[in-house]
Amino acid sequence: MAGSRLRRLGSLLGSLIAAGVAIALLALASWWLLLAAVLLLALWTLVTRIGRQAWSVTEVGLATIPQRLGACSVVVVGIAGVVAVLVALLAMAGGFEATLKQSGSDDTAIVMRAGAQTEINSVLDHDSAGLAAQAPQVLRTAQGQPIASPELVVVAALPKKSNGLDANVEIRGVGERAWSLRPDVRIIAGRRFGPGLRELIVGNGARGQFVGLDPGSTLKLNGQIWTVVGAFESGDAHDSELWADTDVVAATYRRGSSTASVTVRLTGADAFDAYKAALASDPRLTVDVKTTRAYYTDQSAALAKLIRVLGITVAAIMAIGAVFGALNTMYAAVATRSREIATLRAIGFRAVPVIVSVLLETMLLALLGGLLGAALTWLVFNHYTVSTLGSNFTQVVFAFQVSAAVLWTGLKWALAIGLIGGLFPALRAARLPVTAGLREL
Amino acid sequence: MKYLQLIWTAMFRRKTRTIFTLLSVLAAFLLFGLLDSVRSAFANAASSVAGVDRLVTVSRISFTLPLPKSLLPRIQALPGVAQVTYANWFGGVYQDPKNFFANEAVADNFLDLYPEWLLSAAERTAFRNTRTGAVVGESLAEKYHWKLGDKIPLQATIYPQKVGGNAWAFDLVGIYRAADPKRKSQENALFFNWDYFDEARAFGNGNVGWYVLKVSDRELAQQVAQAVDALSTNSDHETKTQTEQAFNAAFVSQFGDIGLIVGAIMGAVFFTLILLTGNTMAQAVRERIPELAVLKTIGFSNHSVLALVLAESVLLIVLGGAIGLALAGVVVDAVRAAVGTGVPMTRVGGAIWLRGAGLMVLIGLIVGALPARRGMRLRIVDALAGR
Numbered sequence: 146m147a148g149s150r151l152r153r154l155g156s157l158l159g160s161l162i163a164a165g166v167a168i169a170l171l172a173l174a175s176w177w178l179l180l181a182a183v184l185l186l187a188l189w190t191l192v193t194r195i196g197r198q199a200w201s202v203t204e205v206g207l208a209t210i211p212q213r214l215g216a217c218s219v220v221v222v223g224i225a226g227v228v229a230v231l232v233a234l235l236a237m238a239g240g241f242e243a244t245l246k247q248s249g250s251d252d253t254a255i256v257m258r259a260g261a262q263t264e265i266n267s268v269l270d271h272d273s274a275g276l277a278a279q280a281p282q283v284l285r286t287a288q289g290q291p292i293a294s295p296e297l298v299v300v301a302a303l304p305k306k307s308n309g310l311d312a313n314v315e316i317r318g319v320g321e322r323a324w325s326l327r328p329d330v331r332i333i334a335g336r337r338f339g340p341g342l343r344e345l346i347v348g349n350g351a352r353g354q355f356v357g358l359d360p361g362s363t364l365k366l367n368g369q370i371w372t373v374v375g376a377f378e379s380g381d382a383h384d385s386e387l388w389a390d391t392d393v394v395a396a397t398y399r400r401g402s403s404t405a406s407v408t409v410r411l412t413g414a415d416a417f418d419a420y421k422a423a424l425a426s427d428p429r430l431t432v433d434v435k436t437t438r439a440y441y442t443d444q445s446a447a448l449a450k451l452i453r454v455l456g457i458t459v460a461a462i463m464a465i466g467a468v469f470g471a472l473n474t475m476y477a478a479v480a481t482r483s484r485e486i487a488t489l490r491a492i493g494f495r496a497v498p499v500i501v502s503v504l505l506e507t508m509l510l511a512l513l514g515g516l517l518g519a520a521l522t523w524l525v526f527n528h529y530t531v532s533t534l535g536s537n538f539t540q541v542v543f544a545f546q547v548s549a550a551v552l553w554t555g556l557k558w559a560l561a562i563g564l565i566g567g568l569f570p571a572l573r574a575a576r577l578p579v580t581a582g583l584r585e586l
Numbered sequence: 587m588k589y590l591q592l593i594w595t596a597m598f599r600r601k602t603r604t605i606f607t608l609l610s611v612l613a614a615f616l617l618f619g620l621l622d623s624v625r626s627a628f629a630n631a632a633s634s635v636a637g638v639d640r641l642v643t644v645s646r647i648s649f650t651l652p653l654p655k656s657l658l659p660r661i662q663a664l665p666g667v668a669q670v671t672y673a674n675w676f677g678g679v680y681q682d683p684k685n686f687f688a689n690e691a692v693a694d695n696f697l698d699l700y701p702e703w704l705l706s707a708a709e710r711t712a713f714r715n716t717r718t719g720a721v722v723g724e725s726l727a728e729k730y731h732w733k734l735g736d737k738i739p740l741q742a743t744i745y746p747q748k749v750g751g752n753a754w755a756f757d758l759v760g761i762y763r764a765a766d767p768k769r770k771s772q773e774n775a776l777f778f779n780w781d782y783f784d785e786a787r788a789f790g791n792g793n794v795g796w797y798v799l800k801v802s803d804r805e806l807a808q809q810v811a812q813a814v815d816a817l818s819t820n821s822d823h824e825t826k827t828q829t830e831q832a833f834n835a836a837f838v839s840q841f842g843d844i845g846l847i848v849g850a851i852m853g854a855v856f857f858t859l860i861l862l863t864g865n866t867m868a869q870a871v872r873e874r875i876p877e878l879a880v881l882k883t884i885g886f887s888n889h890s891v892l893a894l895v896l897a898e899s900v901l902l903i904v905l906g907g908a909i910g911l912a913l914a915g916v917v918v919d920a921v922r923a924a925v926g927t928g929v930p931m932t933r934v935g936g937a938i939w940l941r942g943a944g945l946m947v948l949i950g951l952i953v954g955a956l957p958a959r960r961g962m963r964l965r966i967v968d969a970l971a972g973r
Contacts, residue, residue, distance in 0.1 A: 219865045226858040230851055260752035265650060266677060266744045268789065300648035302826075312840050313648055367647055368822055398651075399822065431750075459617060459851055463858070466613035469606040470862040476602065477869060534840045538650050 156572070164568050168561045176553060199498035199505075202489065206482070206506045213481070216474045217510055223467035224514030224562050225521065227460050228555040232522040232547060234456025235554060238449045240546040241533070245445035248381035249437035251414040253326060256407045256424065259431045263444070264298040264405045265537040271402035273430055277409065282420035284410045286325070292410040294320035297391050299398050300539055301366055303355045312532075314351055315539035316366070316387045318394030318404070326410050330383060335360035335375030340390050343397070346375040350384035350542030354532050358387075367397050382441065385532065385542040408437065444536045464562050471566025475507050479574045486574055487582025496575040503571035504564070511563020515556045522555075523547045593898050596874065604902070607866045611906025612913070614859040615942060618852060619914020620931075622938045625848045627771070627930040628838050639804050640699060642833040643797040643814055646824040652793035653823055664813050666806040667799050671696045674783065674795035678740030678754060680730070687726055689740060689776040690795075691783035697721070699800050702765045703772065709734075709760030717782050720756035723773025724763045732758055738776070745787040754786075768932065799827070856949065863953045867899050871957035878961050879969035892962040899954030900947055907946040911939060 171179075189196040210217050256277040261267035269277075278293035285291050297318035302311040321340060324330065338344035347358045357364060362373050371389070378384060391404060411420055414436075421434050435443075479486070486499055527547040535541035598604050643661070645651035652674075661670050673692040679685070694714055697705060705713075705721060713719045720738060732738065735758065742752040756778050764772045784791055801810050811827035818825045828836075838844075871878070878891055886894075915934035922929060932938075 215865050215868065219862050222861050223858050226854045230854055258746070260741060260743050260746065262679075262683060262743050300650050302646070302648055307843075308839065310836055310839055312836075313650075368820065368824065431746075459621070462613050462617045462620075463855055466610040466855075466859065466862070469610040469613075470858075473603055473606045473862075473866060476606075531842060533842045538648070540840065 160568055160572055164565050167564055171557055171561050171564070174557070195495065195497055198494055199501040202494070202498050202502035203505050205485070206478075206502050207509070209482070213478065216477055220471045220474050220507065220510040220566065221514040221517060223470040224511050224559045225518035227463045227467050227562065228515045228518030228559050229522045230463060231456055231460035231558055232519055232551055232555040233526050233545070234452055234459070235551045236522065236526055236545040236547040237531075238452035238456065239548060239551060241452070241541075241543045242445045242449040243546055244541070244543040245382050245441040246438065248383060249439070249441035251417070251436050251438050252411050253437045254409055254411055254417060254420060254434050255437050255440050256409070256432050256434045257405070259433050261433070263536045264296070265300065267405045269404050269406060269432070271404075273432060274404050274407045276427065276430055277407045277424060277432065280420055280423050282411050282416040282423065284412045286322070290322065292322050292325050293407055294323040294326050295391055295404040295407050296320065296323075297394050297398075297400060297404045298537055299394060300537070303357070303364070305354055306356055307354070312355070313539040314355055314387060315385060315537055316345070316389060316394060317383070318391035319388055320391055323388075326408055327379065327383065329381065330377050330379045332375050333378045338374055338389055341393060342390070343369060343371045343393055344374045345371050345387050345389045346377050347373055348384040348386045348388075349376060349378040350530070350532070351387060351540075352376055353530060354540060354542055369397050382535070382541055385535070385540055448533070460558065464558065467562050468565050471507060471511070471562060472569060475503065475567055475570035476573065479503060479570045483577055483582045486577055487579045490577075490579045491583065500571040500575045503574050504567045507567025507570070508560060508563040511559045511566070512556070515559025518559070519552045519555045523552065589894060589897070593894060593901060596870075596894075597898050597902060599870070599874070603866060603869070607863055607902060608906040610862055611859065611903055612910040614855050615907040615910030615946070616914050616917070617855055618942060618945070619911045619934050619938060620917060621848045621852060622941065623914070623918050623931040623934055625845055626932040626938065628844045630932060639801055639807070640830040641799040641801060641807060641811055641814070641827050642830050643799065643825050643827040644833070646826040649796065652790060652795060653797065653825060655792050655794050657797065657817065657825070660817050661797060661799065661814055664810065666802055666810040666813070668802040669695065669699055669800040670797055671699050672780075672794040672797045676740070676745065676783070677743045679743060680738070680740055687774045687776060689778070691780050692777045693780045696777065696798070697762070699798055702769070703762040704765050705760050705762040712759040713779070716757055716759050717779060718755065718757050719759040720776055720778040721760035721762055722758060722776045724761055725770055725773035726776065727761050734758055734761065745783075745790065747786050748788045798830075856945070860949060860953055863899070863903065863949070864956070867895075867902075867953055867957045871895060871961055875964060875969045876972070878964060879966045882966050883970075888962045892958045895958035895961045896951060896954040899957070900950030903950040903953065904946045907942060911942045
């Protein structure tokens with residue numbers, strides 16, 4: 146008696162370890178590794194005798210699915226839920242990260258006052274801004290002008306379309322060479338603002354989130370009337386901004402001749418270190434310089450990580466629930482088919498085909514659930530646009546990105562849940578005593 | 587109550603299945619507890635009862651823009667204003683930008699407007715009399731192991747010193763406690779003296795970040811707010827005055843609709859849960875049809891059979907749900923202990939339990955409805971014959 150209990154404990158421990166190893170492999174697996182495994186499995190079912198047996202047992206199992214639709218849908222829907230939540234939150238984190246990351250590049254650099262981590266905290270006097278633009282590492286136009294844009298970031302509260310409450314929108318004053326600094330910015334309606342005029346152009350994201358930003362409308366900023374003359378699209382964080390002439394913004398917000406930052410185009414990505422060293426060694430300057438890629442990546446890191454951790458935590462807890470749902474269903478399936486399985490064993494089928502068939506059936510149901518969840522999220526959330534508070538205390542508009550990598554992660558989770566949910570019932574099926582099974586009604 | 591034994595036995599007729607179902611329910615309500623704790627934390631931040639008689643005046647354009655200090659005597663002179671104070675966001679960094687906490691320069695009467703933060707009279711006087719003095723909340727002091735008398739260095743991100751450099755240092759002279767233990771998160775702040783700040787900062791001197799007003803009568807809040815804003819109408823520094831509550835709510839809503847996100851996740855979780863436990867209950871009743879028929883034969887009415895099955899499904903969900911919520915409470919406490927009380931999670935208290943209990947009973951009834959109806963409607967003859 147004690148021996149059999151020990152053996153049962155041993156086999157339980159063994160299958161737990163097997164499940165752990167399988168999940169670890171699955172987590173690390175790239176798509177081609179999995180494809181190879183599927184091909185190998187197919188080959189095995191076609192070529193070897195045991196493989197053919199396993200396939201025919203699986204076929205019988207799959208054929209009975211319509212009779213237990215309710216129970217099987219528990220596996221499918223449970224896993225679809227896990228995958229949907231996971232994919233949605235990962236897509237949200239990915240979209241936010243991508244929006245900010247695309248805003249920067251390695252061959253443009255941003256100069257701010259030393260210690261300021263964001264532009265809203267930075268004040269750069271006119272002389273420093275000029276010095277930073279004149280360094281030899283800054284690319285020049287054909288006329289010999291440095292491609293640099295002294296910029297000023299201010300904030301205005303405007304009502305949001307979604308709830309009518311005031312939220313902060315970022316107004317960026319840009320210099321005349323901002324257009325060659327950021328070639329991605331395209332005017333999609335109206336025209337550029339005129340230098341020296343109280344004119345604004347609005348980013349497409351801001352236009353979608355806030356009331357009254359269509360070209361032709363006017364808005365009051367610090368007591369002065371401004372006209373929206375155009376809309377632009379850049380596909381990154383600048384889409385959440387309103388752009389105007391730096392000097393006019395500075396006058397409206399009484400900033401004198403100071404700006405918040407200077408963004409420059411370098412002669413190449415490799416010139417950054419020399420540029421940084423040049424500014425650091427100039428005793429007239431107390432500034433920090435970063436590539437714009439580093440600047441925007443830093444801004445997205447914390448929130449993207451938070452959303453990812455949240456997504457994985459929530460999905461892991463849901464996965465626990467889904468695993469038990471799958472276990473219930475598959476144990477019930479094995480129990481109702483115990484007579485059939487015992488018959489197979491009696492006429493000479495071995496244990497392996499039985500194990501494989503139950504496992505394969507669960508994995509197929511799990512795959513179906515994973516595909517369902519992923520497809521649902523893709524349909525509902527791909528390019529779904531939301532906004533949140535960015536580091537300048539203003540709204541950053543971004544879209545969910547349901548990328549192939551995120552979908553793949555979701556499918557791997559589905560397969561892992563299916564694996565655990567199927568493994569234990571499969572082992573139970575293989576251990577079913579033949580005589581008892583045959584006697585069962 | 588006398589049937590509890592019967593229901594209990596029926597529930598554990600298939601031990602493995604019931605335990606697995608219980609574990610699924612447990613996972614669902616663990617998630618509910620955690621997410622509702624986060625949601626409540628944001629909702630609480632938006633509706634602090636303590637701030638109802640306080641108004642906040644910020645720049646109409648954005649709360650990041652400064653206001654002139656010359657407004658102070660004019661606001662003070664308005665009828666209905668009991669007290670006015672002012673403060674400025676400092677945004678200093680302690681050691682590493684990851685160690686975020688609020689730090690503000692405040693006027694000498696600032697703490698008088700916040701009676702819900704307890705500071706001893708001696709420490710209050712010390713704060714007033716020490717130019718470079720600072721007070722911090724108890725939670726923050728515990729997190730960084732600060733004691734009275736310590737020097738706290740902060741690296742400025744906005745305001746460099748007039749003499750150059752970003753290094754500021756403050757002497758810790760007081761530690762305040764939140765009177766309401768539920769609002770421990772308000773202890774994650776550092777306040778220091780306005781005079782030191784205004785004299786030493788390189789720019790912005792003579793401007794304040796925002797004003798806080800205490801109204802003499804709560805009913806007057808709306809009128810006072812309008813009167814304050816009227817002071818600066820058509821000037822170059824128009825103001826926006828609102829209750830502290832409304833100000834906080836507007837700020838929180840800018841992060842995004844947290845309620846909606848939590849609601850969507852919980853919708854997916856409970857939909858799955860209903861399907862899963864519904865399937866379990868249907869299986870359980872299907873297996874027991876002959877037994878239910880026997881119950882009817884020995885005199886149980888149709889309605890008692892209905893009640894028995896319903897009670898079983900409610901009991902199943904309540905049992906799993908209660909363990910799940912209790913576990914959520916433990917997890918939340920552990921996270922708060924590890925990360926600090928600044929983490930946006932409220933303790934799993936009465937309100938969350940009440941909402942959870944309501945959901946448990948509701949889901950239990952939904953899940954049990956169809957199987958219970960089947961049990962109620964079955965005819966003894968057919969059921970006993972196995973038809």
